[in-house]
Amino acid sequence: MRPLTVDGSTVVLGIETSCDETAASIVMGGSDVLSSVVATSIEQHVPFGGVVPEIASRAHVELIVPVIARAIEEAGIAETRIDAVAATFGPGLIGALLVGVSAAKALALVWDVPFVGVNHLEAHLYAGLLEDPDLEFPLVVLLVSGGHTMLVEMRGPGRYHLLGETIDDAAGEAFDKVARFLGLGYPGGPAIDREAQFGDPEAIAFPRAIPDSLDFSFSGVKTSVMNHVRKHPDVVTADVAASFQTAIVGSLVTKARRAARQVGAKGLALGGGVAANSLLRDRWVEACEADGIRAFVHSRAMCTDNAAMIAAAGWHRLGSDGPTSLEAGAYPGLRLSMD
Amino acid sequence: MITLGIETATHVVSVALGGDDGVLGMVEINQGRRHAETLAPAIEFVCRHAQVAIGDIAAIGVDVGPGLFTGMRVGIASARAMAHALQVPVVGVSSLDLLAHPLRHIPKVIAGVIDARKGEIFYAFYLPTTDGVQRVTEPRVGSVDDFNADVMARGQDVLAVGDGAFRYRDELGVGVEVADLAHPSVASLVTLARARVLRSDLEPLRAEDVQPMYLRAPDAQINWSTR
Numbered sequence: 001m002r003p004l005t006v007d008g009s010t011v012v013l014g015i016e017t018s019c020d021e022t023a024a025s026i027v028m029g030g031s032d033v034l035s036s037v038v039a040t041s042i043e044q045h046v047p048f049g050g051v052v053p054e055i056a057s058r059a060h061v062e063l064i065v066p067v068i069a070r071a072i073e074e075a076g077i078a079e080t081r082i083d084a085v086a087a088t089f090g091p092g093l094i095g096a097l098l099v100g101v102s103a104a105k106a107l108a109l110v111w112d113v114p115f116v117g118v119n120h121l122e123a124h125l126y127a128g129l130l131e132d133p134d135l136e137f138p139l140v141v142l143l144v145s146g147g148h149t150m151l152v153e154m155r156g157p158g159r160y161h162l163l164g165e166t167i168d169d170a171a172g173e174a175f176d177k178v179a180r181f182l183g184l185g186y187p188g189g190p191a192i193d194r195e196a197q198f199g200d201p202e203a204i205a206f207p208r209a210i211p212d213s214l215d216f217s218f219s220g221v222k223t224s225v226m227n228h229v230r231k232h233p234d235v236v237t238a239d240v241a242a243s244f245q246t247a248i249v250g251s252l253v254t255k256a257r258r259a260a261r262q263v264g265a266k267g268l269a270l271g272g273g274v275a276a277n278s279l280l281r282d283r284w285v286e287a288c289e290a291d292g293i294r295a296f297v298h299s300r301a302m303c304t305d306n307a308a309m310i311a312a313a314g315w316h317r318l319g320s321d322g323p324t325s326l327e328a329g330a331y332p333g334l335r336l337s338m339d
Numbered sequence: 340m341i342t343l344g345i346e347t348a349t350h351v352v353s354v355a356l357g358g359d360d361g362v363l364g365m366v367e368i369n370q371g372r373r374h375a376e377t378l379a380p381a382i383e384f385v386c387r388h389a390q391v392a393i394g395d396i397a398a399i400g401v402d403v404g405p406g407l408f409t410g411m412r413v414g415i416a417s418a419r420a421m422a423h424a425l426q427v428p429v430v431g432v433s434s435l436d437l438l439a440h441p442l443r444h445i446p447k448v449i450a451g452v453i454d455a456r457k458g459e460i461f462y463a464f465y466l467p468t469t470d471g472v473q474r475v476t477e478p479r480v481g482s483v484d485d486f487n488a489d490v491m492a493r494g495q496d497v498l499a500v501g502d503g504a505f506r507y508r509d510e511l512g513v514g515v516e517v518a519d520l521a522h523p524s525v526a527s528l529v530t531l532a533r534a535r536v537l538r539s540d541l542e543p544l545r546a547e548d549v550q551p552m553y554l555r556a557p558d559a560q561i562n563w564s565t566r
Contacts (some may be wrong), residue, residue, distance in 0.1 A: 098375045312495060327376050
């Protein structure tokens with residue numbers, strides 16, 4: 001393998017296949033996104049109201065090489081310019097992860113460049129650095145998706161401290177379950193976001209946060225939505241959606257602010273699929289303005305799963321830890337290593 | 340012409356390099372079922388010790404199943420990615436063909452039989468020909484009873500080979516002889532893939548045709564938690 005200094009001209013191919021998105025991206029120097037291609041099998045999962053792992057894995061194996069080829073083509077670079085191949089190796093669906101990891105290692109082998117295994121959660125934290133390379137630490141990041149809800153203090157690149165996380169459902173999971181119960185379809189986040197535009201957010205007072213803790217719980221609010229609708233069958237669905245969304249967003253924002261105060265954060269960043277929610281984005285910015293700290297709200301494309309963030313995180317990991325062994329596998333329950 | 344063979348469709352991981360005069364090197368790991376962990380290092384090892392530069396690989400053959408879904412995908416994703424990067428043709432060969440091919444000199448109907456779990460098997464029937472074997476039925480998934488009924492219907496003695504035949508050897512009907520436990524042959528894979536590439540002028544090869552042979556619809560089990 002040719003010797004490698006990781007610097008501003010280092011080009012990384014990132015590959016992401018942890019859930020239903022098949023994505024590839026070329027990023028230079030950890031922040032210059034030359035291309036970012038995302039294909040999704042979401043439509044195939046809609047009839048089931050959730051991601052079916054086997055269907056996702058089947059889609060990945062069909063899409064992976066065409067998506068990578070397109071990312072390279074759109075970046076307008078020669079394959080010989082690629083200095084490393086990074087892929088998500090956890091957490092996520094094992095069969096899905098293995099497709100991306102296998103393709104990445106095969107490419108690294110042929111091109112004789114390093115392979116870098118990337119933690120998907122860490123990549124979501126780096127998504128912010130892609131759009132705001134001059135982040136100031138410490139920073140509190142709320143990572144909120146279908147699989148995760150966690151508040152992380154980012155003390156510097158690669159240095160994290162867990163402040164709080166969900167004790168039951170992830171926020172995105174609560175959106176999916178409530179949307180399904182209300183007959184709004186799947187995926188639940190966008191469905192509730194849409195329906196809520198037509199409802200009164202104050203119509204129903206659903207329970208919110210666990211007091212005095214930075215941990216989250218969403219199964220209580222989900223149950224009260226179901227109980228309320230069963231007790232009041234004539235309730236306006238849009239009001240339920242709007243009130244439910246307000247309760248979830250209220251809880252997320254309240255705890256994020258408290259966390260920021262607790263660690264003296266310079267800013268509050270929002271990442272993960274649920275960060276695409278309109279109300280959450282608006283409330284986030286308002287809260288940061290009120291508290292006099294910077295709000296980092298990534299573009300929707302950078303919130304949801306993508307491979308640019310994998311390439312960026314891969315660039316950082318390559319610089320700090322060097323290449324990952326070709327003997328690495330995929331780790332569905334991979335955790336973020338915390339201080 | 341150097342051909343790389345990748346076989347990960349059963350619990351075995353095997354890799355071979357084939358040249359114009361046969362196999363140049365081969366690795367087979369029969370235990371552990373760690374396809375993704377083993378495959379790339381195995382390719383690197385075979386190439387290094389057979390003194391073949393990866394850039395000299397001119398074609399890739401891959402076992403496309405039927406077999407273990409996850410294993411098939413590891414092999415196919417790797418083979419297609421390598422073929423793309425090397426800009427060489429990639430050929431998919433069925434695991435059942437790779438069980439039958441090594442028995443081509445036996446003048447008997449051969450059945451390739453792979454354990455499909457859930458009480459089922461993947462199987463197909465073959466006849467020996469002058470230069471190999473010819474598949475005479477489409478690969479299918481079924482019970483041992485289905486298999487026995489198919490054998491009865493053929494009315495000929497059958498030599499059954501593969502982990503499925505071995506597992507159910509006591510339940511296979513009269514007229515079925517069971518071969519020693521064997522796995523899809525990566526040596527046959529490089530031979531068959533090479534032959535296919537040499538024919539590609541007449542029948543063009545397309546990488547997108549190299550897809551897993553599942554023979555089963557996905558289990559539509561909802562995964563509410565991806566944590």
